[in-house]
Amino acid sequence: MYSIILLLVVFTLTFLYLRGQYNENYWRKRGVAYYGKNKVFGIFWDFLTTDKAMFEILSEIYKKYENEPAVGIGSLMTQSLYVMDPQNIHHVMQTDFQSFSYRGPIINEGDVLGDNVLFMNGPRWKLMRQKLTPFFTAAKLRNMYHILDKTAQDFVEYLRQNPQKLKGNGFDRANEFCAAAIAAAIFGIGTDSSFESPFLKMARDASELSWITHLRYTVAHLSDSISKALGLKFFKEQEPFFIGVVKQMFRAAERDEIKKHYFTDICLSLLKAGVMKDLESGEELEPTDELLAAQGFFFYIAGVEPTASALFGALTELGRHPEIQTKLQKEIDETLEKHDSITYEIISDMKYLDQVLSETLRIQTPVGFINRICTNDSVLPVGNIEVSKGTKLYIPIFDLHFDPKYFPEPEKFDPERFSPENKSSSEVGYLPFGKGGRVCIGMRYARLQVMAGLTHLLRHYRVLAHHEPAVRKYAKGQFQMRRVDYDIELIPRE
Template identity: 30%
Template sequence: MGVEVWLFVAALVLAAWSYSRRRHSYWSSRGIPSPPALPFLGHIHNMLSIFHFRWVYFDEVYHKYGGATLCGLYELFRPVLMIGDPDILKHICIKDFDHFVERRPFPAEKESLMNEMLINKYGDEWKALRSAMSPTFTSGKLRGMFPLICDKADSLVSFTLSAASKQPYVDMKENFGRFTMDTIASCAFGIECNSFRDKKPEFAKWASDFFDFSFVRLIKFTLFNISPKLFNDLGIKMGTFSVEFFQRVAEETIAARKAGQKRNDFLDLLLDAQAGHNLPTTAHVSAASHTQSTTDDSAATDNLKNNSQYSNSENKNISTTSKQVLTDRSIVAQSVMFLIAGFDTTASTLAFSSFLLAKNPRHQQRLREELQQIIQEHGDITYQGIMEAKFLNACLMETLRVYPPGTTGERICTKTYKIPGTELIVHPGDLVYFPIWSLHHDSRYFPNPEEFLPDRFLPENKDNITSFTHMPFGMGPRNCIAMRFALMEAKVALAKLLLKVELHLKSDFQEVRLAKSPIILTPEGGVHLVIKPLATNIKK
């Protein structure tokens, strides 16, 4: 190879390096701190990896590079702003939500059913779908589902006791997965999965597959995040066969409903909305969607007020639009989303909660005594009793703080925006990160953050929690629409279980191993606990 060729190659390398260096000076030129970036890659190798935990890297950025306030990152050459300041987050999620309406879609090929799901909808279509789905999760609707959830929780207890009588320990992650799948399928669509009777429950297997990220699938996921257009142009498939499985199930169920079956559940409500019946008003959208932002968040009242202002100005034609977007395909998509998304998140939260209670027997006994008091007052586990169980709620909220299902949040800027208190301008299309894990584990907001201390979330202590430092379900109009359902489901399961058994750590299982999924926080290899039947004279 001649000297000229070497010089040409060297010139190309120098030009490429200079280009990369210039693109990676976006944040420094604006006075925003940023960790060292690899040429061309930026920080994406740390953001999406199956070799280490994503939130561990974000936590390093949070503490070392200004992420607790503002910090700049790069997905290849795309600048991303990490925001860890609770006051700024309140503006972005609530007060100035109209500037950050969108979030990054979940990867799906062009013809995939996933493109019809609420999580992948934007603008008026998102508003209309949110409006149509919100009535499913009102207090009245949840109260109607309560007996069915109790039946499934009773099956959970019987199954767990049976397993404990045959083996020295029980995998509670697996058991809670059976429970959540049976509960969601039954409450939402009248489908009986029979997870407690099947040795290898098919529904739970397919739902787990959705969040199982192999190396190849992670590469596809990364490509979608880098360039959705290239992802679709290349015809790449994510291989989400679980979506296809649940699509067939939902289509069969919808056909049966249209043939005359009726259960007044999630599916029936969407079919009624499609037909133009019982469509919610814009006022209802605000109230149903946003009073539930976080049960112990002192900013709840402000959330409702600010979201109402947004709703009144932006959602004037939701009822009309609902009829247009709720096609049969759209209804199938929302059904599949609810089944898949609600399965592993709630099962993992319950598994983490059972582990923490086993590790902290004092709190476990205290919770049991509260539940026994409810039985004495109400005669059984009732909807009102569960809603009044303050320590039960506190235990779940603390579990969600220690192990948040989503370790980060994202929003996409839709209008040019000046970050409050700074001169920094964010432009349409710019992406912002919320370091949820780091906020939940910041000792400034939660002293002794690695300790399981449920008292933090008791009503008398809620004023000690800084708003927007506890966000397990997200905040604002794009928070988790099924939050209240998931919490009620988890409360019933824990209550029924702790009234019948004692939870103990297995001798060689003192800490939970976490899976390296880039999507949700979940235990790897299960949660193995020793289950001992509880001798008690109190009914149920």
């Protein structure tokens, strides 16, 4: 028995050593700098054994190799590359998009809610995105905005009736607003805005940052085959509730028992049309209740956690910079004095509000980095780096946003970076919603939701930011980036 255990230990250590040497030699032969720490498990070892967020670990690599166009990092089964030069990033996300259109991790069959437009790949992703893109046209957003505005007004009233919620737990307050806003605007759930619904609990559970979700995320990224063998699912716990609710919505809408809303309407039209087909590739998709529920799940989750991070981030920055807060409140007050209500056109014309949000998404971007998978051999132009099929790529967002080469004085919160005269210079290295063919499909909706919340909160409240520790601290997120060293207090304006 002991001899068998000893042999297994020796075999495992030998495999890990040889794999680590192979990883290093692989990138050295291609003239690529190699991050020698944890040559097999790479960034995921530190992620599992420290309290650092994944983007913070990648940021250490970015700073150590700041003059390199890309850096090879340790991996268990497939090669991994951290792409840092903006030209190489442009090549991956736009120029040679066809070779890098896959996202990671790969979702296993049977992970029903994971089969959505965020995680889909290849022709299936292309076909689904084509069918969902009309959902976010300017006309649709124009019609949805009045619901977002109504929810923001209701949220102010909710806070007035619950004054104990004005101080502390600011991220929870942002979550409550965003969950109610997307439930009302996208799904038409509830005739009145609800800020304490079971949907909010579901969103929090799905976005929970715990050791088990960290481990699941790590295994899925380190090895597709191990993930498949274990049958890992990311959203198994949310399936019964969300799929059940969506099916009820569909059946009631088909019987005309409820008013057809935006998401329900587009789903019913897809169900009625039957099999979806991409004429170019021949790919076919059957629009089942489960497949469409998965798309709705993505809309909902993406509309809560990331947008709540952006809203909370904006409030903390405004609380830290009262002069900027005053200037923004002046624009909001003057706009509301001119108009009885805020419309899509009016809020889209609030220039300083747009600048504040854009700068917030730079300095407190909700997502710290992006994943891609190479599907065809390609060559990155800067450094002439050969990237083989199957290689997993990591693309920085946080590091670019804080690089003084692209944003002078990056620690400074300065909305003037995004003024009309400066905006073009800020485009290099700015990726809060990604870029290229897989840019966030709900980008414009997310901005509108945050802007609606900010407008009505700042109309009625002044924001104070309370800084806890002396150093910058982030939640230990997988791809998320959220500061936890600040909280806010809302003080009614006279």
